[in-house]
Amino acid sequence: MTTEVRSLREFKMPDVGEGLTEAEILTWYVKPGDVVTDGQVVCEVETAKAAVELPIPFNGVVETLFFPAGSTVDVGTAIISVAVGAVAPADAPAAAAPVAAEAPAAAEPERREVLVGYGPRTGGAQRRVRKTAAAAPAAPVAAPVAVAAAPVVVPVVVPAQAEPAGADRPLAKPPVRKLAKDLGIDLRTVTPTGPDGVITRDDVHAALAPAPEPVAEAVVAAVAAVPVPVGTGDVRVPVKGVRKATAQAMVASAFTAPHVTEFIQVDVTRTMKLVRELKLSGELGEGIRVSPLLLVARALLTAVRRHPEINAAWDEANQEIVLKGQVNLGIAAATPRGLLVPNIKDAGAKTLPQLALALGELTDTARQGKTSPADLSGGTVTITNVGVFGVDTGTPILNPGEAAILAFGAVRELPWVHKGKVVPRQVTTLALSFDHRLVDGELGSKVLADTAAVLERPKRLITWS
Missing domain, CATH: 2.40.50.100 (RNA polymerase II/Efflux pump adaptor protein, barrel-sandwich hybrid domain)
Structure with missing residues (x-):
């Protein structure tokens, strides 16, 4: 010594x-x-x-x-x-x-x-x-x-030398350890499948019986984190971290910006067909995931390009409307840590394959709890995909500093008048909330209608882009 x-x-x-x-x-x-x-x-x-x-x-x-x-x-x-x-x-x-x-x-x-x-x-x-x-x-x-x-x-x-390494502590990244803790899983009982014996999120989920549905991952983690035994008294959960910030931001937004929400039902049969074709053909590139959300994002970006006034912010201090130079597209993500809204920088300048790649990386990073502060700031317009939870639509609250947010509802097969006949078609409901200080009814209606038009006939992704 x-x-x-x-x-x-x-x-x-x-x-x-x-x-x-x-x-x-x-x-x-x-x-x-x-x-x-x-x-x-x-x-x-x-x-x-x-x-x-x-x-x-x-x-x-x-x-x-x-x-x-x-x-x-x-x-x-x-x-x-x-x-x-x-x-x-x-x-x-x-x-x-x-x-x-x-x-x-x-x-x-x-x-x-x-x-x-x-x-x-x-x-x-x-x-x-x-x-x-x-x-x-x-x-x-x-x-x-x-x-x-x-x-x-x-x-x-x-000490003369470092302590020798042992094998009693399973290898896992901090977000995975937190998920295991929330779900009540002992990592020592989990079989690792990651490189070098690292336990992944999928390994933790596989240890559950039965395994949860992927779309319910955040909900399962949240419920397991705060167990409420039947027949007991009230349970108090401290409000801190992401939930505290989200609550403060939503209150500030709701009581600062005058919200207006408009709704439209859209026949997205052609869009869903295009999603299937792109998946089968691999046209966008190897390993790139294609989803309806990708085409909704492209449709909204197309509408914003046609009506750039909606990509703006209200500067209260200087009493000015700031027209943003680029579209930073936020994607609301439900994670075990709470609701996060990371954004894709300059999304309007990306090709469809580039947008798909960025969307996939953004989603994976958010689910792993590794979203950086830089990715969570600077958003200009947002999409919230409530359809993954089976919800038809909602009245989304604006992210502070943004002028618009689009809710994408569940896609359902409904009776629809198509070419003069009532036939089953795949239909969704879009809801656009906007800040009425920046966006009047005409501008908001045009953006929503153009987004719907692209999804109804997705070839306009090419002709309008």
């Missing part, structure tokens, strides 16, 4: 979004006494917009965790202190490397960008060291210790 003198440095909760004031600590990946290196993820936090892993910006040994998991911490508050700046005696032998599997410095390692703003880090992604079953239990979170402005010199005992 080697004793070294080090100084304490504190790592404060950063602003991982745009002007966010607080974040909840979901999970700590380190404990007092652990060796950490620059760029190593030490915890996962949840903001009002996304779940984010925080890397530490310096090397050292963890001294104190100021808050336990589950705490909500203001931005700028210290959350962890680390003993750094080793000063070894001149005649002391060289300390062992804190990471046993350190690669030789034969060549400069690849630089990788990190999510939180400490600049790029070097080297490939590394797994956190897993503890053996015989390892001592994690030390309890220490109470906060006041640290003077000048560095405090304290003696710290540094």
Whole structure:
């Protein structure tokens, strides 16, 4: 064992979004006494917009965790202190490397960008060291210790080498661990199918009996997260994170922007036929998913191109209407963390294959709980697909700062007058809510009617685009 003198440095909760004031600590990946290196993820936090892993910006040994998991911490508050700046005696032998599997410095390692703003880090992604079953239990979170402005010199005992890795802790990403916790699944009982033995979301769902329907994934997770036994008293659920932000945004939107909602029923038989043809032909590209939502998105973007005045925002401070230069298309997604609305940047400039690829990536990232704050900001118009839950339509509330939101209802086979005869056709209902300060009835009606016209005769995707 080697004793070294080090100084304490504190790592404060950063602003991982745009002007966010607080974040909840979901999970700590380190404990007092652990060796950490620059760029190593030490915890996962949840903001009002996304779940984010925080890397530490310096090397050292963890001294104190100021808050336990589950705490909500203001931005700028210290959350962890680390003993750094080793000063070894001149005649002391060289300390062992804190990471046993350190690669030789034969060549400069690849630089990788990190999510939180400490600049790029070097080297490939590394797994956190897993503890053996015989390892001592994690030390309890220490109470906060006041640290003077000048560095405090304290003696710290540094282990000669890192603890050996063990196989008692199953490999899984934080969102998967949270899903398993919400569903009451012990990850040690789950059979992994991911690369290198990593447990995936599908593995967790497969451990359920019976397995849930994919469209009900968010609902199952939400219900399992807050069990309410029959015949018991009331259960109180803290309002925080995404749900708190969603509630605040919806109240602000509903009582700030005068909402108007219009409805239209559409014969989408040709659109559904086109979806099937594109799936079978693979015309958009290998591995690209084709869904009715893709063509609804393209239809709305076509209507917005014909009526760009709807792609706008109301600037209350300057009493101006801001016409947006590009369409950032938001897609409302129900996730285990709550309702998220990530958006596809400059969606109006994308081809149909590019839009399909972006839509698939956006949906997968949201379901995994990995949507970045940047993807959740800057939206200009949104689609909410209530049809996946079997709902015909609704009156959607605008996202703050946007002028319009389109609800896409369930597609049903209904009797319809087609070519002078009543025949069964596939029909859906669209609902467009808009801010009446920006959008009058004529403009809103034209956008809704044009969207419906494209879905009724999808060849207009080509002739109008």
